[in-house]
Amino acid sequence: MKNSVLPFLLALAGLAAQASAAVPPLGKVEFNRDIRPILSDNCFHCHGPDQNHRKAKLRLDVREIALEKKAFIPGNTGESELLKRLVSTDNDELMPPPESNKKLTPDQKETLKRWIQQGGEYQAHWSYVSPKKETTAPARQAVDELVQKRLSAIGLKPSPQADRRTLIRRLYWDLLGLPPSPAEVSAFLADTAPQAYAKLVDRILESPHFGERMAQGWMDVVRFADTIGYHSDNPRNVWPYRDWVIKSFNENKRFDRFTLEQVAGDLLPDANQESRVGSAFNRLILSTEEGGAQPKDYELRMLTDRVRAIGAAWLGQTIGCAQCHDHKFDPITARDFYSLGAFFADIKEPILGKREDGMILATPEQERQLAKLDGVLADAKKKYDAILPQLDAAQKNWESDPAALAASLPELAKDSKATAVDKKTAQLASAALKKEEKSRSAKDKKEIQTYFRTLGTDLFVNERDALTRAEKERLEYYQPLTKCLVTVGAEPKRVVKILARGNFLDDTGEVVKAALPKYLPQPKIEGREPTRLDLAQWLVSRENPLTARSVMNRLWKQFFGIGLSKVLDDLGAQGEPPPNSALLDWLACEFMDSGWDVKHMVRTIVSSDTYRQVSTASPELAAADPYNRELARQSSFRVDAELVRDNALSVAGLLVPKIGGPSVKPYQPERYWENLNFPVREYPADKGESQYRRGLYTWWQRSFLHPSMLAFDAPSREESCAERNRSNIPQQALVLLNDPTYVEAARAFAARILSECKGDAAQRISWAFECCLQRKARPEELTTMQALLEKHLAAYRADSNAASLLLQTGQAPTPEVLDKPELAAWVHIARVLLNLHETITRA
């Protein structure tokens, strides 16, 4: 389209991102790096893997077919149809067709020409072939070696190493998500041993907060949330899974085992309570309790949800596209899609309506107690069953009694003091008794029986009471026990059919069995249908080219702000071939060679010189590599939503560093949930220590995520999210300025400043800077802050009532010894510090 700049911008964006493809490459054109992105984006839609949408029977993703159809003649640019079509002046001939709104840049055309000139060679798609490990120096230096190799090839030089204060702050953000204390900073600054940094890394990796930090990203890709997602968005029991993830990272559980437990924790030969909790992964889908929902509709939604999650969390593939048709860009067929879905057809679960409570996670003592109560209940039930024939006989007599038939049961009398429940029971029975005996439904009979057995007789009081008591005691003990939705397999499996265009009403599709995607290497499984365990083992098999790459690419992003391949959720044709593919391959191989050792990989990356560079760029470097794709420096970026909170609470001294437990409810604006219904919901903010937990533990309401989290781009987790937005919007300012959590944090921080630092105002301001930013205040900062302090002090001295009001925000107590106007003024100093860009930025 001529007049719109958007397609142009987007085309430009796509190209600029692939630095190497922005201009025709010097020297040898490489298919994966230079050609596939152009063909995929502009041609594969009609000349790619999707056979139903293929035009002129031509596919350009397979060289043999392209040659057979004479799309191009290697070495002969003059006779190559493909090139002619690109420049045709006939709109019927021109490719891509004008109505597609796609257009190649002159540079792209030149690149294609040069490629054909050089023989038009293809390469298998980079991420579908096994990663190769380049021979390098010891693992410790491999990252640097591969980065520097690339840098010297493109003529860039690495940046200097960051100072220690920056490094410790960076490590704490990246590995723990919490700020270091001033004491920890001083200790590190003072440690002159050559191994000081390595020691620091080791110490940090042993912190129990490491698991929390690592869990955060995993929660996003598996879309962990406390609620079901659709419509009423009611709660479900899954939080033990979150704790399982934290524990797994802390214990450095091998990533392959971590995978097996999630996909097939119930099917493992050594399945146990822990592995079953891991299998809650399969239950993290969206579900509905809406009245008019169609089972077939939601059966399909649940299947597709699971397939998309496997694609996103492990494979880095946008498999979801193949729900309706063969994938347009990658060789994923609709058959592959539904065959993957069939792996989950054994999962026992309601398609519609409320989820079950889930597996009880009891301690041995609780298990004993529950077994005891079950025993008491069984015993009471047995005795009760024994008296039933006599009770039934008595009921028959009672029913034949004219007084009873009149159905004016005593509970219904005007002056009756019966409980509401008993009255209801009597009403139902009375209504049923009024009917002719033969016209009573089974339900009517049941109502009469219930009335008689609970209220209508004096017979066997002991037996009946014993049963009621046993039931009540068991329920009271059961209810508060921890439970978790887990995977339970059951026969028969649901039948899975290929649905044309994803239409669940079309029942004519072919039935498929569980099978692994045909375009990827796979094990031989003969004589039986593969199971979820086979799927899990395949995900983490040495032959699978995707999983290790995809996981390492995301890990890299955690430490550099951007993946080695920029598109985290798509390693396929429409993703980005990594500019430094040797590095991603090395990491993937090392990950597998090390026995899927996550801590080893973390240590390897953060120990590199590459990681330790400064994040500031010289103007030349910024111009040459504006998005830091080449790693000639570190990156700086705003931290994730949870860490914004964790940092403020930690600096304020309010943070309760407890690990795990049920999700918590921080302060939230009133009526924020007013649009939820069935039932209408209250949001009681937690009291006491639950109010001061890390952001990771915030109650995750999918349809109304906590607004402070949302403002800082935490995802709703309705879909898998490999990459959060990183926005910079006014709502973030409003949250940090006015959310009671942050006002209270400022108040507590101010109290700390006054209680823990006994100096003059300047010394106290400087102390606060060290607390919050791990650095000293600069003179101009001191001036700004002192002037601000004086202004506020004067105002609160004049209006001590306002001071009292400000100090009442939040539940945390205020030390009585502090002067209120003075404390109130310092709240503002603390508040300004908590609001600074630097405070919420990892550099």
Next chain:
Amino acid sequence: MKAPNFFQQTRRVFLGRTTQGLGAVALASLAGTPSVQGAPALGVLGTLPLPQKAKRVIWLSMAGGPSHLETFDPKPKLGEMDGQPMPESFTKGQQLAQLQGQKLNCFGPQHAFQKFGKNQTEICSLFPQIGSVMDDICLVRSMTTDAINHDPAHMFMNTGSQIAGRPSMGSWVTYGLGSAAADLPGFVVLTSLGKGGQNQPIAARQWSSGFLPSRYQGVQLRSKGDPVLYLGNPAGVNLEQQGNDVEAINALNRQHAKLVDDPEIATRIAQYEMAFQMQASVPELMNVTGETAATLELYGCQPGDGSFAANCLLARRLAERGVRFIQLYHKDWDHHGGIKEGVALKAQEIDRACMALITDLKQRGMLESTLIVWAGEFGRTPMSQGGSGRDHHNKAMSVWLAGGGVQGGLVYGATDELGYAAVEDVATVHDLHATMLNQLGIQHDAFTVKFQGLDAKLSGVEGGKVLKKVLS
């Protein structure tokens, strides 16, 4: 107190950067890399390819699924067949919600219809006020949708997809066009409850920006408490003190920016300015005491009563202030039972307000530049549910448009004689989106953003078509 005056300056900082490389900005915001998201009110589209008939949209979402048969689609034949079995030729093998597998009987329209306007358009007699402005309304009786349950159907109506995580139409539009409102969000959402007790839940994802930058997400204005979340100062902090703090924060951020060349800092400074300005501009917006008695009477609302009518008045005030996309939800249209009384109650709640909005905008010369859309998420069955209601239905629904270059007085499309399915000029949600974008000056099939390898569009992968016949 006067707002600190460096907003202009940071705007220039941003504009300076953009002129250096527009591509870089687009790249940054799409890649999720550190980006300049505090951009001023410019959209990514810049110069528009098509004439811009509508400058803004007011979308009236009738949540729950209004029955077309008791609002805008007269079906006398259905009345004649009341109580008789629904002919199987209509329903065989069709997707129904709660009626699936049940005996299907015709259920006649529960209210009379009446003719309005120069073209004598027949609409339900419960809506005389809307009838009185029928000449400004283009009625589409042939709308259809893909989804049949509330939540997926809202998602489809708002994002063109039933999968969560796609941007809502308000986000698309503000992303493309930006907003002329300097101190208000470009995309604003208001909700109101009905009195009938069928208030279906609405998830915040309905106004989410999905994969577009978060600054394009809808901001909900609430009638009680802080109108925008966290808008109010903490207790014990007055406006001046708040301003002092914002000034200090920005001063320290500027000092920091001298040491590290990070464009995010300039954006952060601009956003603190914006936030502080919103603390004044939003209460001013919400305060309708300056409206004349005649205006309040036109809408028939009490200031701040949280009603649909009050939200319509706010919609006009938002439109005046340059807000690009204003979406109102009015709930309680889910009439599985008691539809006769239910729709009558809804009519009381919305009839006058809809007329007032059209009339008020017209009086102010703003109707032509404002596209109003009235739509539910699906229609309802001509078959009875439980003897007094209708089930969800996706094969036929009525929506209407006004202003923004659509033809007033027109009726577009028709359903079959029982109102079961749209049969003439069948329109889809994608078509509706395409038409809206077209009126905003956007070529809908070229307005794309790369997501998961696809050129994602509001008007769908398969593409909608502009409903040319409804345009004037």
